[in-house]
Amino acid sequence: MAAVRDNVFPTRMNLTTTKTRLKGAQTGHSLLKRKSEALTTRFRAIVRKIEDAKLKMGKVMQNASFSLAEVAYITGDISYQVRESAKHATFKVSAKQENVSGVLIPAFEPSLQTASQFELTGLGRGGQQIQKARAVYIKAVETLVELASLQTAFVILDEVIKLTNRRVNAIEYVIIPRIENTISYINSELDEQDREEFYRLKKIQGKKKDRAAAAQKLLDESAKQSINDGNLHAGIGAGDESSQTEVRDILAEQADDDIIF
Protein backbone atom coordinates (compact mmCIF):
# COMPACT_ATOMS: atom_id res chain seq x y z
CA MET A 1 0.00 0.00 0.00
CA ALA A 2 2.69 2.37 0.97
CA ALA A 3 4.16 2.30 -2.50
CA VAL A 4 0.89 3.23 -4.20
CA ARG A 5 1.04 6.72 -5.55
CA ASP A 6 -0.21 8.78 -8.44
CA ASN A 7 1.73 8.59 -11.63
CA VAL A 8 2.99 12.15 -11.87
CA PHE A 9 6.18 13.91 -12.80
CA PRO A 10 7.93 15.10 -9.70
CA THR A 11 7.72 18.76 -10.47
CA ARG A 12 7.08 21.65 -8.21
CA MET A 13 3.83 22.44 -10.01
CA ASN A 14 2.58 18.92 -9.48
CA LEU A 15 3.54 19.22 -5.85
CA THR A 16 1.33 22.28 -5.48
CA THR A 17 -1.62 20.63 -7.25
CA THR A 18 -1.23 17.46 -5.20
CA LYS A 19 -1.12 19.47 -2.02
CA THR A 20 -4.35 21.19 -3.05
CA ARG A 21 -5.86 17.80 -3.71
CA LEU A 22 -4.82 16.60 -0.29
CA LYS A 23 -6.50 19.58 1.30
CA GLY A 24 -9.64 18.92 -0.77
CA ALA A 25 -9.67 15.27 0.22
CA GLN A 26 -9.35 16.15 3.90
CA THR A 27 -12.20 18.66 3.75
CA GLY A 28 -14.35 16.15 1.87
CA HIS A 29 -13.54 13.51 4.40
CA SER A 30 -14.59 15.58 7.37
CA LEU A 31 -17.76 16.73 5.58
CA LEU A 32 -18.74 13.19 4.65
CA LYS A 33 -18.00 11.98 8.14
CA ARG A 34 -20.30 14.61 9.58
CA LYS A 35 -22.99 13.69 7.07
CA SER A 36 -22.76 10.04 7.93
CA GLU A 37 -23.04 10.89 11.62
CA ALA A 38 -26.12 13.02 11.03
CA LEU A 39 -27.68 10.25 8.97
CA THR A 40 -26.89 7.64 11.59
CA THR A 41 -28.57 9.72 14.28
CA ARG A 42 -31.64 9.99 12.11
CA PHE A 43 -31.46 6.30 11.29
CA ARG A 44 -31.45 5.34 14.95
CA ALA A 45 -34.49 7.54 15.58
CA ILE A 46 -36.30 5.89 12.70
CA VAL A 47 -35.44 2.41 13.92
CA ARG A 48 -36.93 3.27 17.29
CA LYS A 49 -40.05 4.65 15.64
CA ILE A 50 -40.41 1.57 13.45
CA GLU A 51 -40.31 -0.64 16.49
CA ASP A 52 -43.06 1.39 18.14
CA ALA A 53 -45.13 1.49 14.98
CA LYS A 54 -44.85 -2.26 14.46
CA LEU A 55 -45.97 -3.01 17.99
CA LYS A 56 -48.82 -0.55 17.58
CA MET A 57 -49.77 -2.04 14.24
CA GLY A 58 -50.22 -5.48 15.75
CA LYS A 59 -52.64 -4.13 18.29
CA VAL A 60 -54.50 -1.89 15.86
CA MET A 61 -54.92 -4.58 13.24
CA GLN A 62 -56.20 -6.97 15.86
CA ASN A 63 -58.74 -4.40 16.97
CA ALA A 64 -59.74 -3.73 13.40
CA SER A 65 -60.34 -7.31 12.42
CA PHE A 66 -62.19 -7.86 15.65
CA SER A 67 -64.49 -4.93 14.99
CA LEU A 68 -65.21 -6.51 11.62
CA ALA A 69 -66.14 -9.69 13.47
CA GLU A 70 -68.53 -7.62 15.57
CA VAL A 71 -70.11 -6.27 12.41
CA ALA A 72 -70.43 -9.79 11.06
CA TYR A 73 -72.11 -10.84 14.29
CA ILE A 74 -74.75 -8.16 14.05
CA THR A 75 -75.26 -7.47 10.35
CA GLY A 76 -73.94 -10.48 8.54
CA ASP A 77 -71.81 -10.20 5.44
CA ILE A 78 -71.69 -6.64 4.15
CA SER A 79 -68.49 -6.89 2.13
CA TYR A 80 -70.15 -6.92 -1.27
CA GLN A 81 -72.42 -4.03 -0.42
CA VAL A 82 -69.53 -1.92 0.80
CA ARG A 83 -67.37 -2.81 -2.17
CA GLU A 84 -70.05 -1.83 -4.62
CA SER A 85 -71.00 1.42 -2.98
CA ALA A 86 -67.41 2.62 -2.86
CA LYS A 87 -67.17 5.07 -5.73
CA HIS A 88 -64.02 6.93 -4.94
CA ALA A 89 -61.33 6.69 -2.34
CA THR A 90 -61.93 8.52 0.89
CA PHE A 91 -58.53 7.68 2.22
CA LYS A 92 -55.73 9.00 0.09
CA VAL A 93 -52.01 8.94 0.55
CA SER A 94 -49.93 11.83 -0.67
CA ALA A 95 -46.19 11.54 -0.93
CA LYS A 96 -43.87 14.42 -0.24
CA GLN A 97 -40.14 14.64 0.13
CA GLU A 98 -38.14 15.40 3.18
CA ASN A 99 -34.53 16.45 3.06
CA VAL A 100 -32.26 14.88 5.64
CA SER A 101 -28.66 16.12 5.15
CA GLY A 102 -28.94 15.95 1.41
CA VAL A 103 -30.90 12.72 1.22
CA LEU A 104 -34.43 12.91 -0.16
CA ILE A 105 -36.68 10.70 1.89
CA PRO A 106 -40.25 10.18 0.74
CA ALA A 107 -42.79 10.75 3.48
CA PHE A 108 -46.33 9.49 3.03
CA GLU A 109 -49.17 11.49 4.43
CA PRO A 110 -52.68 10.16 4.81
CA SER A 111 -55.47 12.53 3.95
CA LEU A 112 -59.04 11.73 4.72
CA GLN A 113 -62.14 12.99 3.02
CA THR A 114 -64.67 13.14 5.79
CA ALA A 115 -67.69 12.53 3.60
CA SER A 116 -68.63 8.93 4.12
CA GLN A 117 -70.28 6.93 1.40
CA PHE A 118 -71.48 4.08 3.52
CA GLU A 119 -73.28 6.07 6.12
CA LEU A 120 -76.54 4.40 5.22
CA THR A 121 -75.07 0.91 5.20
CA GLY A 122 -76.66 -1.15 7.92
CA LEU A 123 -79.43 1.38 8.35
CA GLY A 124 -81.82 -1.24 9.56
CA ARG A 125 -79.32 -3.07 11.64
CA GLY A 126 -75.80 -2.62 12.94
CA GLY A 127 -75.05 0.79 11.46
CA GLN A 128 -73.23 1.84 14.60
CA GLN A 129 -70.98 -1.19 14.49
CA ILE A 130 -70.22 -0.53 10.84
CA GLN A 131 -69.24 3.06 11.55
CA LYS A 132 -67.13 1.90 14.44
CA ALA A 133 -65.40 -0.73 12.32
CA ARG A 134 -64.81 1.93 9.69
CA ALA A 135 -63.21 4.25 12.22
CA VAL A 136 -61.02 1.48 13.57
CA TYR A 137 -59.92 0.47 10.10
CA ILE A 138 -59.10 4.06 9.21
CA LYS A 139 -56.87 4.12 12.24
CA ALA A 140 -55.29 0.85 11.14
CA VAL A 141 -54.61 2.15 7.64
CA GLU A 142 -53.13 5.33 9.11
CA THR A 143 -50.75 3.21 11.15
CA LEU A 144 -49.84 1.24 8.04
CA VAL A 145 -49.13 4.39 6.07
CA GLU A 146 -46.98 5.71 8.88
CA LEU A 147 -45.12 2.44 9.00
CA ALA A 148 -44.70 2.45 5.24
CA SER A 149 -43.07 5.87 5.22
CA LEU A 150 -40.81 4.89 8.10
CA GLN A 151 -39.87 1.66 6.38
CA THR A 152 -39.05 3.44 3.12
CA ALA A 153 -36.96 5.98 5.01
CA PHE A 154 -35.25 3.10 6.76
CA VAL A 155 -34.27 1.39 3.51
CA ILE A 156 -33.15 4.58 1.80
CA LEU A 157 -31.18 5.81 4.79
CA ASP A 158 -29.56 2.44 5.21
CA GLU A 159 -28.33 2.54 1.64
CA VAL A 160 -27.14 6.13 1.88
CA ILE A 161 -25.35 5.53 5.15
CA LYS A 162 -23.54 2.55 3.68
CA LEU A 163 -22.60 4.61 0.64
CA THR A 164 -21.35 7.51 2.71
CA ASN A 165 -19.39 5.26 5.02
CA ARG A 166 -17.82 3.59 2.04
CA ARG A 167 -16.78 6.97 0.72
CA VAL A 168 -15.45 8.10 4.09
CA ASN A 169 -13.40 4.96 4.42
CA ALA A 170 -12.18 5.17 0.84
CA ILE A 171 -11.00 8.71 1.38
CA GLU A 172 -9.47 7.94 4.73
CA TYR A 173 -7.68 4.73 3.86
CA VAL A 174 -7.03 4.94 0.12
CA ILE A 175 -7.15 8.41 -1.31
CA ILE A 176 -5.47 10.38 1.46
CA PRO A 177 -2.55 7.87 1.87
CA ARG A 178 -2.06 7.86 -1.87
CA ILE A 179 -1.93 11.60 -2.10
CA GLU A 180 0.42 11.70 0.87
CA ASN A 181 2.62 9.09 -0.81
CA THR A 182 2.65 11.15 -3.96
CA ILE A 183 3.62 14.26 -2.04
CA SER A 184 6.45 12.52 -0.23
CA TYR A 185 7.60 10.99 -3.51
CA ILE A 186 7.63 14.36 -5.21
CA ASN A 187 9.39 15.86 -2.22
CA SER A 188 12.04 13.18 -2.19
CA GLU A 189 12.61 13.51 -5.91
CA LEU A 190 12.85 17.26 -5.64
CA ASP A 191 15.31 16.93 -2.77
CA GLU A 192 17.35 14.56 -4.85
CA GLN A 193 17.36 17.05 -7.69
CA ASP A 194 18.38 19.79 -5.28
CA ARG A 195 21.27 17.75 -4.03
CA GLU A 196 22.44 16.94 -7.54
CA GLU A 197 22.17 20.58 -8.51
CA PHE A 198 24.16 21.58 -5.46
CA TYR A 199 26.83 19.04 -6.25
CA ARG A 200 26.96 20.21 -9.85
CA LEU A 201 27.41 23.79 -8.79
CA LYS A 202 30.16 22.80 -6.41
CA LYS A 203 31.87 20.89 -9.17
CA ILE A 204 31.67 23.80 -11.57
CA GLN A 205 32.97 26.10 -8.92
CA GLY A 206 35.90 23.74 -8.31
CA LYS A 207 36.69 23.53 -11.97
CA LYS A 208 36.47 27.26 -12.35
CA LYS A 209 38.85 27.71 -9.41
CA ASP A 210 41.33 25.23 -10.92
CA ARG A 211 41.24 27.03 -14.20
CA ALA A 212 41.55 30.43 -12.65
CA ALA A 213 44.54 29.19 -10.68
CA ALA A 214 46.17 27.76 -13.81
CA ALA A 215 45.63 31.00 -15.70
CA GLN A 216 47.07 33.02 -12.85
CA LYS A 217 50.11 30.82 -12.85
CA LEU A 218 50.58 31.27 -16.53
CA LEU A 219 50.14 35.01 -16.14
CA ASP A 220 52.69 35.14 -13.40
CA GLU A 221 55.12 33.19 -15.45
CA SER A 222 54.66 35.39 -18.49
CA ALA A 223 54.95 38.46 -16.30
CA LYS A 224 58.24 37.22 -15.03
CA GLN A 225 59.28 36.54 -18.61
CA SER A 226 58.31 40.00 -19.76
CA ILE A 227 60.17 41.62 -16.92
CA ASN A 228 63.19 39.70 -17.99
CA ASP A 229 62.49 40.67 -21.65
CA GLY A 230 61.90 44.30 -20.69
CA ASN A 231 65.23 44.42 -19.01
CA LEU A 232 66.67 43.15 -22.23
CA HIS A 233 64.76 45.06 -24.94
CA ALA A 234 62.62 48.05 -23.98
CA GLY A 235 60.49 49.85 -21.28
CA ILE A 236 57.83 48.39 -19.04
CA GLY A 237 54.99 49.96 -21.02
CA ALA A 238 55.72 48.11 -24.24
CA GLY A 239 56.18 44.84 -22.31
CA ASP A 240 52.79 45.31 -20.64
CA GLU A 241 51.00 45.75 -23.92
CA SER A 242 52.40 42.62 -25.47
CA SER A 243 51.70 40.46 -22.41
CA GLN A 244 48.08 41.66 -22.34
CA THR A 245 47.42 40.66 -25.93
CA GLU A 246 49.02 37.34 -25.24
CA VAL A 247 46.76 36.64 -22.24
CA ARG A 248 43.65 37.74 -24.15
CA ASP A 249 44.37 35.29 -26.90
CA ILE A 250 44.64 32.39 -24.53
CA LEU A 251 41.28 33.12 -22.89
CA ALA A 252 39.57 33.49 -26.21
CA GLU A 253 40.88 30.17 -27.30
CA GLN A 254 39.85 28.50 -24.05
CA ALA A 255 36.26 29.87 -23.96
CA ASP A 256 35.21 28.04 -27.11
CA ASP A 257 35.37 24.63 -25.56
CA ASP A 258 32.33 23.29 -23.60
CA ILE A 259 32.92 22.13 -20.14
CA ILE A 260 31.98 18.56 -19.76
CA PHE A 261 31.90 16.91 -16.38
Next chain:
Amino acid sequence: MNEIYFNIDAGYLEGIVRGYRDGLITAPQYMNLTQCETMDDLKLQLATTDYASFLQNEPSPLATSTLSARCTEALVAEFQYMQQNAAEPISKFLDYITYGYMIDNVILLITGTLHERDTHDLLEKCHPLGFFDTMPALCVATTVQDLYSTVLVDSPLAGYFRECLSAEDLNELNIEIIRNTLYKAYLEDFYSYCQSLGEPTGSVMAELLRFEADRRTVNITINSFGTELSKDDRAKLYPRLGNMYPEAQTKLARVDDMDQVKSILEQYSEYKIMLAGVSMNASSSSSGGNSSGDLSLEDRFFAKEVQLNKESFEQQFHFGVFYSWLRLKEQEIRNIVWIAECISQQQKDKVNNYTAIY
Protein backbone atom coordinates in the same frame (compact mmCIF):
# COMPACT_ATOMS: atom_id res chain seq x y z
CA MET B 1 -108.21 -21.38 13.29
CA ASN B 2 -109.84 -24.39 14.74
CA GLU B 3 -107.36 -26.08 17.02
CA ILE B 4 -108.99 -29.45 16.55
CA TYR B 5 -107.90 -29.56 12.92
CA PHE B 6 -104.48 -28.07 13.42
CA ASN B 7 -102.63 -31.36 13.61
CA ILE B 8 -104.08 -32.65 10.35
CA ASP B 9 -101.86 -30.39 8.31
CA ALA B 10 -99.37 -28.97 10.75
CA GLY B 11 -98.91 -31.60 13.43
CA TYR B 12 -95.99 -33.33 11.79
CA LEU B 13 -94.14 -30.12 11.05
CA GLU B 14 -94.71 -28.74 14.49
CA GLY B 15 -93.28 -31.92 15.89
CA ILE B 16 -90.27 -31.55 13.60
CA VAL B 17 -89.69 -27.94 14.51
CA ARG B 18 -89.94 -28.64 18.22
CA GLY B 19 -87.45 -31.40 17.70
CA TYR B 20 -85.16 -28.97 15.95
CA ARG B 21 -85.58 -26.61 18.85
CA ASP B 22 -84.29 -29.26 21.21
CA GLY B 23 -81.26 -29.55 18.97
CA LEU B 24 -80.27 -25.97 19.69
CA ILE B 25 -77.05 -25.59 21.59
CA THR B 26 -77.60 -25.35 25.33
CA ALA B 27 -75.82 -23.32 27.96
CA PRO B 28 -73.45 -26.12 29.09
CA GLN B 29 -72.51 -26.69 25.45
CA TYR B 30 -71.83 -22.97 25.05
CA MET B 31 -69.64 -23.20 28.12
CA ASN B 32 -67.66 -25.96 26.46
CA LEU B 33 -67.41 -23.98 23.23
CA THR B 34 -66.08 -20.89 24.97
CA GLN B 35 -63.45 -22.99 26.74
CA CYS B 36 -61.90 -24.04 23.43
CA GLU B 37 -58.38 -22.89 22.70
CA THR B 38 -58.20 -23.63 19.00
CA MET B 39 -60.54 -23.98 16.07
CA ASP B 40 -59.93 -27.73 16.07
CA ASP B 41 -61.19 -27.95 19.65
CA LEU B 42 -64.24 -25.99 18.59
CA LYS B 43 -64.85 -28.34 15.71
CA LEU B 44 -64.60 -31.27 18.07
CA GLN B 45 -67.12 -29.70 20.42
CA LEU B 46 -69.50 -28.97 17.56
CA ALA B 47 -69.37 -32.64 16.59
CA THR B 48 -71.84 -33.35 19.38
CA THR B 49 -74.37 -30.89 17.90
CA ASP B 50 -76.60 -30.91 14.84
CA TYR B 51 -73.82 -29.33 12.80
CA ALA B 52 -71.63 -32.44 13.01
CA SER B 53 -72.49 -33.85 9.61
CA PHE B 54 -71.90 -30.52 7.91
CA LEU B 55 -68.50 -29.99 9.48
CA GLN B 56 -67.01 -33.46 9.46
CA ASN B 57 -65.60 -33.23 5.94
CA GLU B 58 -63.96 -29.86 6.39
CA PRO B 59 -60.15 -29.85 6.29
CA SER B 60 -58.53 -29.08 9.55
CA PRO B 61 -57.61 -25.38 9.53
CA LEU B 62 -61.21 -24.29 9.77
CA ALA B 63 -61.86 -20.67 8.75
CA THR B 64 -64.65 -18.82 10.45
CA SER B 65 -66.17 -17.99 7.08
CA THR B 66 -66.32 -21.70 6.21
CA LEU B 67 -67.81 -22.43 9.59
CA SER B 68 -70.47 -19.80 9.04
CA ALA B 69 -71.21 -21.11 5.54
CA ARG B 70 -71.53 -24.71 6.77
CA CYS B 71 -73.80 -23.73 9.67
CA THR B 72 -76.00 -21.76 7.29
CA GLU B 73 -76.14 -24.83 5.09
CA ALA B 74 -77.37 -26.84 8.05
CA LEU B 75 -80.03 -24.25 8.74
CA VAL B 76 -81.12 -24.16 5.12
CA ALA B 77 -81.28 -27.95 4.89
CA GLU B 78 -83.58 -28.11 7.88
CA PHE B 79 -85.74 -25.26 6.67
CA GLN B 80 -86.06 -26.71 3.20
CA TYR B 81 -87.05 -30.06 4.63
CA MET B 82 -89.93 -28.33 6.36
CA GLN B 83 -90.84 -26.39 3.23
CA GLN B 84 -90.98 -29.57 1.21
CA ASN B 85 -93.28 -31.22 3.71
CA ALA B 86 -95.53 -28.23 4.20
CA ALA B 87 -99.08 -27.94 2.99
CA GLU B 88 -101.22 -24.85 2.76
CA PRO B 89 -101.32 -22.63 4.78
CA ILE B 90 -97.97 -23.45 6.39
CA SER B 91 -96.19 -23.45 3.05
CA LYS B 92 -97.45 -19.95 2.43
CA PHE B 93 -96.32 -18.92 5.90
CA LEU B 94 -92.86 -20.37 5.30
CA ASP B 95 -92.70 -18.59 1.97
CA TYR B 96 -93.45 -15.34 3.74
CA ILE B 97 -90.51 -15.96 6.03
CA THR B 98 -88.21 -16.32 3.03
CA TYR B 99 -89.33 -13.01 1.49
CA GLY B 100 -87.10 -11.16 3.90
CA TYR B 101 -84.08 -12.96 2.49
CA MET B 102 -85.35 -12.42 -1.03
CA ILE B 103 -85.30 -8.69 -0.46
CA ASP B 104 -81.63 -8.91 0.48
CA ASN B 105 -80.86 -11.03 -2.57
CA VAL B 106 -82.71 -8.76 -4.97
CA ILE B 107 -81.00 -5.73 -3.50
CA LEU B 108 -77.66 -7.48 -3.97
CA LEU B 109 -78.45 -8.17 -7.61
CA ILE B 110 -79.70 -4.64 -8.21
CA THR B 111 -76.47 -3.29 -6.75
CA GLY B 112 -74.57 -5.53 -9.15
CA THR B 113 -76.68 -4.42 -12.10
CA LEU B 114 -76.28 -0.75 -11.22
CA HIS B 115 -72.51 -1.15 -11.22
CA GLU B 116 -72.60 -3.28 -14.35
CA ARG B 117 -71.06 -6.30 -12.76
CA ASP B 118 -71.48 -9.82 -13.97
CA THR B 119 -74.43 -10.81 -11.85
CA HIS B 120 -73.84 -14.53 -12.28
CA ASP B 121 -71.09 -14.42 -9.68
CA LEU B 122 -73.51 -12.75 -7.33
CA LEU B 123 -75.93 -15.64 -7.37
CA GLU B 124 -73.50 -17.61 -5.26
CA LYS B 125 -73.42 -14.85 -2.69
CA CYS B 126 -77.19 -14.82 -2.36
CA HIS B 127 -78.75 -16.25 0.75
CA PRO B 128 -80.12 -19.70 -0.17
CA LEU B 129 -83.31 -19.12 1.78
CA GLY B 130 -84.15 -16.15 -0.37
CA PHE B 131 -83.68 -18.04 -3.61
CA PHE B 132 -86.68 -17.96 -5.93
CA ASP B 133 -87.20 -19.51 -9.34
CA THR B 134 -86.97 -16.39 -11.42
CA MET B 135 -83.93 -15.08 -9.61
CA PRO B 136 -81.36 -16.36 -12.14
CA ALA B 137 -83.35 -14.41 -14.70
CA LEU B 138 -82.37 -11.24 -12.87
CA CYS B 139 -78.92 -11.76 -14.28
CA VAL B 140 -80.23 -11.45 -17.82
CA ALA B 141 -81.43 -7.94 -17.24
CA THR B 142 -78.72 -5.46 -17.89
CA THR B 143 -80.50 -2.26 -17.03
CA VAL B 144 -82.58 -1.48 -14.02
CA GLN B 145 -85.63 -0.78 -16.18
CA ASP B 146 -85.39 -4.28 -17.66
CA LEU B 147 -84.93 -5.72 -14.26
CA TYR B 148 -88.08 -4.08 -13.03
CA SER B 149 -90.35 -4.65 -15.98
CA THR B 150 -89.40 -8.21 -16.92
CA VAL B 151 -88.25 -9.94 -13.79
CA LEU B 152 -89.37 -8.31 -10.62
CA VAL B 153 -93.03 -8.14 -11.65
CA ASP B 154 -93.11 -11.95 -11.64
CA SER B 155 -91.36 -12.37 -8.34
CA PRO B 156 -93.16 -12.57 -5.01
CA LEU B 157 -91.71 -9.21 -4.19
CA ALA B 158 -93.50 -7.47 -7.06
CA GLY B 159 -96.15 -6.14 -4.75
CA TYR B 160 -93.65 -4.40 -2.55
CA PHE B 161 -91.89 -2.88 -5.48
CA ARG B 162 -95.11 -1.71 -7.04
CA GLU B 163 -96.33 -0.13 -3.86
CA CYS B 164 -93.36 1.92 -2.92
CA LEU B 165 -90.97 2.29 -5.81
CA SER B 166 -91.02 3.28 -9.42
CA ALA B 167 -88.42 2.25 -11.96
CA GLU B 168 -86.77 5.66 -11.71
CA ASP B 169 -86.39 5.28 -7.99
CA LEU B 170 -84.29 2.18 -8.52
CA ASN B 171 -81.77 4.25 -10.37
CA GLU B 172 -81.75 7.28 -8.18
CA LEU B 173 -82.34 6.27 -4.62
CA ASN B 174 -79.68 5.02 -2.33
CA ILE B 175 -79.73 1.24 -2.33
CA GLU B 176 -80.05 1.16 1.44
CA ILE B 177 -83.19 3.28 1.32
CA ILE B 178 -84.68 0.90 -1.25
CA ARG B 179 -83.83 -2.03 0.95
CA ASN B 180 -85.44 -0.50 3.99
CA THR B 181 -88.50 0.65 2.07
CA LEU B 182 -89.00 -2.88 0.76
CA TYR B 183 -88.46 -4.38 4.15
CA LYS B 184 -90.99 -2.02 5.66
CA ALA B 185 -93.58 -3.07 3.05
CA TYR B 186 -92.69 -6.70 3.68
CA LEU B 187 -93.15 -6.41 7.44
CA GLU B 188 -96.50 -4.71 7.06
CA ASP B 189 -97.66 -7.32 4.57
CA PHE B 190 -96.44 -10.19 6.71
CA TYR B 191 -98.20 -8.70 9.71
CA SER B 192 -101.54 -8.42 7.95
CA TYR B 193 -101.14 -11.94 6.56
CA CYS B 194 -100.52 -13.30 10.05
CA GLN B 195 -103.59 -11.54 11.33
CA SER B 196 -105.63 -13.17 8.58
CA LEU B 197 -104.51 -16.60 9.86
CA GLY B 198 -106.49 -16.05 13.01
CA GLU B 199 -105.68 -16.96 16.57
CA PRO B 200 -103.36 -17.97 18.09
CA THR B 201 -100.88 -17.48 15.21
CA GLY B 202 -102.01 -13.90 14.85
CA SER B 203 -101.29 -12.87 18.40
CA VAL B 204 -98.00 -14.76 18.67
CA MET B 205 -96.67 -13.39 15.42
CA ALA B 206 -97.99 -9.93 16.22
CA GLU B 207 -95.79 -9.88 19.29
CA LEU B 208 -92.71 -10.92 17.29
CA LEU B 209 -93.29 -8.66 14.32
CA ARG B 210 -94.09 -5.65 16.49
CA PHE B 211 -90.80 -6.11 18.22
CA GLU B 212 -89.04 -6.46 14.87
CA ALA B 213 -90.71 -3.25 13.70
CA ASP B 214 -89.75 -1.39 16.86
CA ARG B 215 -86.21 -2.57 16.55
CA ARG B 216 -86.00 -1.36 12.98
CA THR B 217 -87.51 1.96 13.96
CA VAL B 218 -84.97 2.53 16.71
CA ASN B 219 -82.08 1.35 14.58
CA ILE B 220 -83.00 3.50 11.62
CA THR B 221 -83.32 6.48 13.93
CA ILE B 222 -79.96 5.91 15.57
CA ASN B 223 -78.14 5.09 12.38
CA SER B 224 -79.46 8.08 10.48
CA PHE B 225 -77.95 10.59 12.89
CA GLY B 226 -75.47 12.74 11.06
CA THR B 227 -76.28 11.36 7.61
CA GLU B 228 -77.89 12.96 4.61
CA LEU B 229 -81.14 11.13 5.31
CA SER B 230 -83.72 13.82 5.98
CA LYS B 231 -86.17 13.51 8.83
CA ASP B 232 -89.14 13.12 6.48
CA ASP B 233 -87.39 10.30 4.64
CA ARG B 234 -86.54 8.74 7.95
CA ALA B 235 -90.20 8.73 8.94
CA LYS B 236 -91.08 7.06 5.64
CA LEU B 237 -88.80 4.12 6.43
CA TYR B 238 -90.48 3.30 9.74
CA PRO B 239 -92.74 0.25 9.48
CA ARG B 240 -96.31 1.29 10.22
CA LEU B 241 -96.79 -1.16 13.06
CA GLY B 242 -95.29 -2.04 16.37
CA ASN B 243 -95.73 -0.93 19.94
CA MET B 244 -94.31 2.45 19.15
CA TYR B 245 -96.57 3.14 16.20
CA PRO B 246 -97.73 5.81 15.69
CA GLU B 247 -97.07 8.08 18.64
CA ALA B 248 -93.43 7.39 19.50
CA GLN B 249 -92.54 7.03 15.82
CA THR B 250 -93.57 10.57 15.03
CA LYS B 251 -91.43 11.70 17.94
CA LEU B 252 -88.50 9.55 16.88
CA ALA B 253 -88.69 10.99 13.40
CA ARG B 254 -87.71 14.35 14.80
CA VAL B 255 -84.98 13.55 17.32
CA ASP B 256 -81.36 14.46 16.81
CA ASP B 257 -79.40 12.57 19.42
CA MET B 258 -79.25 9.49 21.58
CA ASP B 259 -80.55 11.10 24.75
CA GLN B 260 -83.81 12.05 23.09
CA VAL B 261 -84.22 8.51 21.78
CA LYS B 262 -83.60 7.25 25.26
CA SER B 263 -86.22 9.49 26.83
CA ILE B 264 -88.81 8.38 24.26
CA LEU B 265 -88.02 4.70 24.74
CA GLU B 266 -88.29 5.05 28.49
CA GLN B 267 -92.04 5.52 28.16
CA TYR B 268 -92.30 1.84 27.22
CA SER B 269 -91.74 -0.46 30.15
CA GLU B 270 -90.24 -3.32 28.12
CA TYR B 271 -87.66 -1.06 26.49
CA LYS B 272 -86.94 0.83 29.67
CA ILE B 273 -85.55 -2.34 31.22
CA MET B 274 -83.45 -2.92 28.13
CA LEU B 275 -81.97 0.53 28.19
CA ALA B 276 -80.76 0.28 31.75
CA GLY B 277 -77.01 0.23 31.73
CA VAL B 278 -76.69 0.45 27.97
CA SER B 279 -74.09 2.87 26.80
CA MET B 280 -76.06 4.37 23.97
CA ASN B 281 -73.02 5.57 22.17
CA ALA B 282 -71.09 3.09 20.08
CA SER B 283 -68.07 5.35 19.85
CA SER B 284 -67.73 5.82 23.59
CA SER B 285 -67.90 2.11 24.22
CA SER B 286 -65.24 1.48 21.61
CA SER B 287 -62.83 4.05 23.00
CA GLY B 288 -63.37 2.82 26.51
CA GLY B 289 -62.43 -0.72 25.49
CA ASN B 290 -65.81 -2.31 26.16
CA SER B 291 -65.50 -4.97 28.77
CA SER B 292 -67.46 -8.18 28.64
CA GLY B 293 -70.22 -6.85 30.88
CA ASP B 294 -70.85 -3.79 28.77
CA LEU B 295 -73.32 -4.72 26.04
CA SER B 296 -74.43 -2.52 23.21
CA LEU B 297 -78.01 -1.74 22.35
CA GLU B 298 -77.88 -4.26 19.52
CA ASP B 299 -76.94 -6.97 21.99
CA ARG B 300 -79.90 -6.06 24.16
CA PHE B 301 -82.18 -6.24 21.16
CA PHE B 302 -80.82 -9.68 20.34
CA ALA B 303 -81.41 -10.82 23.88
CA LYS B 304 -84.95 -9.49 23.80
CA GLU B 305 -85.61 -11.14 20.44
CA VAL B 306 -84.37 -14.47 21.77
CA GLN B 307 -86.58 -14.14 24.80
CA LEU B 308 -89.68 -13.38 22.71
CA ASN B 309 -88.95 -16.24 20.36
CA LYS B 310 -88.55 -18.62 23.26
CA GLU B 311 -91.88 -17.52 24.62
CA SER B 312 -93.62 -18.38 21.36
CA PHE B 313 -92.71 -22.03 21.94
CA GLU B 314 -94.81 -21.96 25.10
CA GLN B 315 -97.99 -21.99 23.04
CA GLN B 316 -99.21 -24.73 20.81
CA PHE B 317 -101.24 -24.88 17.59
CA HIS B 318 -99.73 -21.86 15.88
CA PHE B 319 -97.21 -21.12 13.13
CA GLY B 320 -95.11 -18.71 15.13
CA VAL B 321 -92.86 -21.60 16.17
CA PHE B 322 -91.46 -21.85 12.64
CA TYR B 323 -90.53 -18.19 12.56
CA SER B 324 -89.16 -18.36 16.08
CA TRP B 325 -87.13 -21.46 15.39
CA LEU B 326 -85.55 -19.81 12.35
CA ARG B 327 -84.67 -16.70 14.32
CA LEU B 328 -83.22 -18.74 17.19
CA LYS B 329 -81.21 -20.84 14.81
CA GLU B 330 -79.85 -17.74 13.13
CA GLN B 331 -78.88 -16.35 16.50
CA GLU B 332 -77.20 -19.63 17.30
CA ILE B 333 -75.14 -19.48 14.12
CA ARG B 334 -74.16 -15.91 14.96
CA ASN B 335 -73.12 -17.10 18.41
CA ILE B 336 -71.02 -19.92 17.05
CA VAL B 337 -69.33 -17.66 14.52
CA TRP B 338 -68.74 -15.09 17.22
CA ILE B 339 -67.12 -17.63 19.49
CA ALA B 340 -65.06 -18.91 16.57
CA GLU B 341 -63.92 -15.37 15.75
CA CYS B 342 -62.96 -14.76 19.34
CA ILE B 343 -60.96 -17.97 19.42
CA SER B 344 -59.23 -17.47 16.10
CA GLN B 345 -58.40 -13.85 16.90
CA GLN B 346 -57.46 -14.66 20.46
CA GLN B 347 -59.80 -12.18 22.06
CA LYS B 348 -60.96 -14.54 24.73
CA ASP B 349 -62.07 -11.79 27.08
CA LYS B 350 -64.99 -10.93 24.81
CA VAL B 351 -66.00 -14.49 24.05
CA ASN B 352 -68.95 -14.34 26.45
CA ASN B 353 -70.63 -11.51 24.55
CA TYR B 354 -72.89 -13.92 22.72
CA THR B 355 -76.61 -14.14 23.39
CA ALA B 356 -77.34 -17.47 24.99
CA ILE B 357 -80.59 -19.15 24.01
CA TYR B 358 -81.18 -22.02 26.38
